[in-house]
Amino acid sequence: MAVGPHAFKKMLALELDRVSRHFVTPDGGTYRAIEDISLAVGAGAFVAIVGPSGCGKSTLLNVAAGLLPPSSGRVRVDGADLDGLNRRATYMFQQDALLPWKSVRDNVALGLTLAGVARAESLARADAWLARVGLTAFTTHYPAQLSGGMRKRVTMAQNWIIDRGLMLMDEPFSALDVHTRLRMETELLALWDEAGSASPVARPFQDRDRGAERAALQPSKRTVLFVTHDLDEAIALADEVVVLSAGPASHIVARHPVALDRPRDLMELRTTTAFVDLYRALWAVLREEVVKSQRQIVRGQPR
Amino acid sequence: MKRAILFWRITVGVVALALWQGLVSLKLLDPFFVSRPTDIARRIATWIASGTLWPHLIVTLEESLLGLVVGAALGIALGFVFARSPMVARVFDPYIKMLNAIPRVVLAPLFLLWFGLGIWSKVALAVTLVFFVMFFSTYQGVRDASQVLIDNVRMLGATERQLVRHVLVPSALTWIFSSLHTSLGFAMVGAVVGEYLGSTRGLGYVISQAEGTFDTTGVFAGMTILGVVVVIVSAGVTRLERWLLRWKKDER
Numbered sequence: 347m348a349v350g351p352h353a354f355k356k357m358l359a360l361e362l363d364r365v366s367r368h369f370v371t372p373d374g375g376t377y378r379a380i381e382d383i384s385l386a387v388g389a390g391a392f393v394a395i396v397g398p399s400g401c402g403k404s405t406l407l408n409v410a411a412g413l414l415p416p417s418s419g420r421v422r423v424d425g426a427d428l429d430g431l432n433r434r435a436t437y438m439f440q441q442d443a444l445l446p447w448k449s450v451r452d453n454v455a456l457g458l459t460l461a462g463v464a465r466a467e468s469l470a471r472a473d474a475w476l477a478r479v480g481l482t483a484f485t486t487h488y489p490a491q492l493s494g495g496m497r498k499r500v501t502m503a504q505n506w507i508i509d510r511g512l513m514l515m516d517e518p519f520s521a522l523d524v525h526t527r528l529r530m531e532t533e534l535l536a537l538w539d540e541a542g543s544a545s546p547v548a549r550p551f552q553d554r555d556r557g558a559e560r561a562a563l564q565p566s567k568r569t570v571l572f573v574t575h576d577l578d579e580a581i582a583l584a585d586e587v588v589v590l591s592a593g594p595a596s597h598i599v600a601r602h603p604v605a606l607d608r609p610r611d612l613m614e615l616r617t618t619t620a621f622v623d624l625y626r627a628l629w630a631v632l633r634e635e636v637v638k639s640q641r642q643i644v645r646g647q648p649r
Numbered sequence: 650m651k652r653a654i655l656f657w658r659i660t661v662g663v664v665a666l667a668l669w670q671g672l673v674s675l676k677l678l679d680p681f682f683v684s685r686p687t688d689i690a691r692r693i694a695t696w697i698a699s700g701t702l703w704p705h706l707i708v709t710l711e712e713s714l715l716g717l718v719v720g721a722a723l724g725i726a727l728g729f730v731f732a733r734s735p736m737v738a739r740v741f742d743p744y745i746k747m748l749n750a751i752p753r754v755v756l757a758p759l760f761l762l763w764f765g766l767g768i769w770s771k772v773a774l775a776v777t778l779v780f781f782v783m784f785f786s787t788y789q790g791v792r793d794a795s796q797v798l799i800d801n802v803r804m805l806g807a808t809e810r811q812l813v814r815h816v817l818v819p820s821a822l823t824w825i826f827s828s829l830h831t832s833l834g835f836a837m838v839g840a841v842v843g844e845y846l847g848s849t850r851g852l853g854y855v856i857s858q859a860e861g862t863f864d865t866t867g868v869f870a871g872m873t874i875l876g877v878v879v880v881i882v883s884a885g886v887t888r889l890e891r892w893l894l895r896w897k898k899d900e901r
Contacts, residue, residue, distance in 0.1 A: 435804070436805070437801070456815070457805040490897070504805070
């Protein structure tokens with residue numbers, strides 16, 4: 347962790363305090379998506395959330411992003427109560443979220459454009475990011491002309507160009523094939539590691555919502571909350587894995603630290619004993635939840 | 650492919666005209682009722698040569714264009730407002746439907762009374778036609794905008810205005826453009842019907858004068874000119890659309 351005025355107490359990037367979120371179903375009933383979830387994520391930590399499909403993982407992220415207000419409970423970001431959108435977070439969605447009518451370069455520069463950064467500067471910085479993700483040859487293409495993996499890299503650049511402390515990621519690579527996915531995971535970890543060492547590309551950028559106080563803490567690793575249904579991916583990437591129960595009324599059933607050395611070699615990691623042991627321990631917990639959720643689908647209950 | 654389409658297009662037109670001409674020549678159709686292509690062509694040539702066509706055509710185009718611009722502006726603006734505020738949409742929903750259900754021919758005499766015999770009564774009629782087409786497609790286009798795109802742009806820091814500019818407008822453009830072709834036709838219909846029911850100039854006036862003297866050749870000549878003008882203007886709209894929606898090219 348970086349040194350700063352508050353370094354003596356544990357810095358929390360995100361706190362969920364007994365958060366629940368309910369939805370009204372079309373027949374007038376109440377669907378409880380997540381129930382009484384308390385989770386504290388330390389600044390600079392990479393936390394993965396796993397759970398069976400339909401367990402409310404996306405709901406949890408949407409609440410953390412401020413896109414959905416919690417039905418009860420509180421969300422705190424960097425120690426302050428969250429009201430409205432979370433301006434200290436970026437969000438990488440499961441679906442394609444690039445604007446199809448903007449070129450790759452304009453898509454990457456979008457966050458800067460919206461913040462009122464001069465056009466020349468934002469384009470120059472977009473180009474630097476596109477070089478970083480290996481897409482210099484595609485700056486003037488439109489998203490529809492790229493492959494799925496390329497679009498994900500553009501999305502990463504789009505999110506990373508605006509320097510925010512917290513990164514919310516909702517199964518960002520689930521639509522990719524296994525090999526592309528492995529490459530994207532490697533790139534994500536490389537970018538994340540790099541942010542901690544203040545590389546020239548990831549140089550801190552003062553966005554309009556951030557004060558000088560946080561600047562004092564730069565450069566620091568970004569905090570990542572990464573949602574996935576794939577335990578393998580969760581262990582490979584994260585410092586801590588949080589297991590959610592099957593829905594409805596999802597809650598946390600286990601939290602497990604991942605004590606694997608960094609930087610990690612994702613090509614080799616999955617066959618190491620440490621990884622396999624962790625996988626076994628966590629799968630024992632997750633397995634039960636997956637079975638429960640399968641049973642519910644068979645019974646035809648709402649997901 | 651392109652050449653094949655062009656070839657068949659021309660063939661269809663030529664065959665239809667030949668059939669028409671042939672049936673009249675064989676006395677199977679009475680030229681008094683349906684005229685004949687050669688007469689119509691000769692009439693159009695006379696109008697062009699004598700210069701009597703242009704003032705009428707220009708007035709009709711002027712009315713249509715004004716109707717299109719005003720109707721589109723109002724329709725797009727209100728479509729946006731309705732799509733962005735569900736409350737307004739719910740309150741006004743039955744009124745919009747009621748107004749849209751009024752046959753425009755019924756409105757024409759009222760407009761003549763309100764706006765006079767000049768171009769404005771025709772513009773008003775064109776506006777009532779164009780407005781609803783544009784209104785409904787803008788409404789649909791904005792409502793249709795992907796929630797993920799909206800959420801993403803908001804997370805990237807967009808204000809409400811930036812959201813409209815970067816997501817909602819481009820997203821609605823596809824719908825707006827697909828209805829622009831329809832609107833264009835409607836604008837001409839509005840103008841011509843207005844002229845037909847009461848005016849001293851315009852293609853609608855020319856057609857109604859011809860009808861008054863049982864001059865079917867004049868009626869068909871007027872309709873032909875109308876059709877040709879719509880095709881030409883529509884081609885222009887297609888080109889504009891292709892440029893504005895160029896990002897879609899490879900998706901198709």
